[in-house]
Amino acid sequence: MKVSPAALLVCLFLSVSCVETIVMDPGTEDLPVVVNCLLRGSVPSALMTVGYPQHLDLYYAKGKTSGIYVPVEDAEVYLTNSTGEIISHFVHSSGTRWDTEEGAIPILSPGSTYTLCVEIPGRQKITASTTIPADFLLAGVWGMMCLYQPDNSLGGDTDISRSPIRPHHLWIFAHKGGPHAEGETDEDLYEYLVTDNAYADDFNIAGLKFSDLDFSGTPGQVYAPYWRQIRKRQELQPNLPLHQSFLRIDLPANYVNPKTEEEKEEFGSNENQFTMVCGPQECPMEDDFLAPSRVDHFDVYSVCDDYDQYLRDVYTRKGKIAHDLTGLYSTANIYSNVRNGQGIVGSYMIRTNSFI
């Protein structure tokens, strides 16, 4: 059908909306220096204290349209203890990364406060402090965990005592086939975790319940007790919410995880014990479970107050942007404890435990 040019002209006039992509970039002036540093606490024991090399990222925040982050290469970076004594220097490694000097591994004691200082020529001194969280021990089997506070005065580094438990901010991730390794992606993590811990944070719950995970099938002989435990737990508490990607548990001092009589009869009466199950899982058919690379693990991080607040902000923002329209409306910055800069300086202790 021929179309009249006049008609086309009229129709062109009648088109009434135009949508264009825009880049709103107010410019790059006064962008801050970013310090991202997560200090790993040293693990004390009766014989020796194990320290770890530390590293951090140091760079300039970039404009929205800029392509790369410009690293800070010329700075003096050091760590001081609560008396102001410098206990370690950082040296530039490559890109944005700075590491503690080789052969000078700092000992970062749980409960102690340390301050990271960054001095860049022409800029105000950047500082941030963190208090190393208390150490803890994990004991567990068949997906059920207990948190213990080590009491080294009693001697023996494997002695699990029932000393008073300090508060912890726990962040728990479940890895498929072996503990956390460098370069791991989200695909190496289980998508959902579920727990009966009364202090689990519901801010990252998905719209699903424990009963929505499928634990049918007949597992291999070795896995059978584990699989049976999970099914039993699912029967008793089918409405436990699934958490997306991780668990955050705000554990108070001397926490107690209440149990019903039926749970005590089935799983034992230890009131510090809590269950963690991840999914979706395939029914484990093989008995070849002894290879560490085949065994799924929980990584349990206990983090300091600052990093806990920061991490919660980050994951809230991350989740909201994907699923919540109101996440786009907030113009507040993520929490930062860095003075005269941006980013986070935090600390953590970590324990890893296999599911079985």
Added chain:
Amino acid sequence: MRSLVIISGILSGILCIGQLDLSAQEPATVRDSIRAARVIAGHSEARDAGTRVVSLPGIRTMVAATGEADPIKYIQVLPGVSTGAEGSSAIYVRGSNIGNNLTTLDGVPIYGGSHLLGLASAYPSAVISSASFRNGGFRGTENNLTASHISLMTENGSFSDSKWGLSASNFLLGATCSTPLVKDKVSLITSLRISPIGPEFNAVQGIVGGALDSLSRVRAFAYDAFAKVTWRVNRDHTLSFSVFNSADAYRYVYGGDSDENMAWSNLILNARDRMILPRGWQLDAGVYYNCFTSRQGIVRDMSGTVNNLAIVNSLNELTARCDFVKPYAAGKEIRLGAVLRNALFNPGTSSSFTGTGAWIMLDSPRTDNHSWNLTQTLYAQWNLERQDRYELMLCGKLNVNEADSDDDRHFRLHINPEAGLLGRINLARWLALEGTADWAVQYYHTLEGIPLGWSLDLLVPADSKHGPEQTLQYYGAVLMEFGQHRVSVGAYWKKMYNLVWFVDAGQLFSPAISGWKDNIAVGTGTSRGVEFLYEKEGERLNYKLAYTWSKTDRSFERVNEGRPFPAKFDRRHILNVQASWIIDSGDKRDIGVTGFYTYQSGHRETVPDGEYLALLPLGGSFSLDYYSGGVNNYEMPPYMRLDLGCFIKFKGMHSQMLNIGVYNVFNRHNPFAITYDDRSGEWRQISLFPIMPSISYSIDF
């Protein structure tokens, strides 16, 4: 092909024809009991000191996107007035908010005064007899405003013979009837307008196709109705009863996964009594009921989570007032009056999240946030005028306001004085000085800090915690007249108090807050500017140039770390140029051309300054936006538009006017709204009007 041309022609006729007005039109008059100093401007406008009278015949030659200009479009080009988004009826006068302006219809406020997302006025121009705009030197009858008063007065019905009218424009079809119910005693005027925009859009989309694919399932409904009965009890006594009702509702799906809707409505019942009392007193008394509601909602699927968000507003007012006027000497009069206003507000938000996506947020259902507000006002005003020499107006008011209180810690009662001063002196035939000073109070707020993309304002009451808004404004100008040329250069300074701001826009729909009252910061605003106006009035050639330089900021302790920041519609430069030229004038017809050019600095938005990477325990990459604390830190591209048109006025027994024009000759894509496309992770600018034809035709008989 021929049939297609005919169909297209009919379609363009339906969609592009402006006002086809068959009703009789009375000339525009200014209703004032005293003849103030005026700047008579021929066919353009007459100007009271501190007031601009809107010339209703004059606006007919304006080119408008909808084919139908209205008083608001006229006011938007005056100095000191900043406009909102493209094509809308929003005005920001001397740095104030849109909610600080008061539009009244026969003295009754209209809170939702627009149709079609702000493109046309909600009140029918066919029943408007006069319109005026005042932004300083507020009178005693002007209450509950802090920026400007747009006063619209309606016609009385005909007492002698019946008249009727039909109108058709791009987006509104209307009918008007003016008839005596009892000859010379009781009259009726009534008007009804309905918008065919829904079927129109669907028809256009069917023809245009791809260009409009971003919008689907468009449903639109708009109408307004007005009726007024006037009873001449006797020579000195007139009663009138009027009803006004308007409603707009729009719903569309944008981008395939975002269902958006907005609606608002007005209902006004107005009874008025005017009489001349003994000893020369005049009384104007009335009672009115005013109900305004609005709602805006979005339903959007974001990666499996269905977000259902809404902002809802309602305001019910019952007001009684009486005004007494007494001229007591040549050029002198005194006015006394009282107002009792009872208002019930119910603003709020709601949110619900469903679906199988992760991160299920907690719902926040709509809660009842009723809050009442009782205001009693007494005023006294003194007017002094000596024709062609000077004019003086002094007004004092006392307001007693009682507001709702959630707790016993905050005092419920506010006692607020107000004052208005206007002065004008003619130093010579060609030179005059003019000035106004105002201390004004308003008992409701327009909540600022509403998230990006939410267009409808949230009206919240002044209460025990968030006191009434108060404004102190000074204005001074020099006026010069040289024959047909007039120049005015003025400057103003304004300070605003008790402005309210929603601190974290992301929390507006959160269940963590119990209503709008949480997360509110109270602060101040400052605005200063220079206004320049040059007008040339001639028999054939008329032109006007208006330029405003202004700077407006806001300051809230809990926002932007307490540092002042620019207001959203802080447009630094506004330039408007208008011209009309009668090319040929004869006994049978006049032919002329018109032009309008506007350049305005862009409005402000809050955007992240930069970004950096988050530190996650397992590594991985996630970018975080960084806000330096600069609220409204980004200036949008400037707004610029050129309209050209021509008109033919046919003289004779039935005068006719034909206007043909082009809106936005440069086809510039001026930003109308900004929306976030979560699939691509990009901000998108929506421009509403490209180059468009504008045609209108009217006939009087």
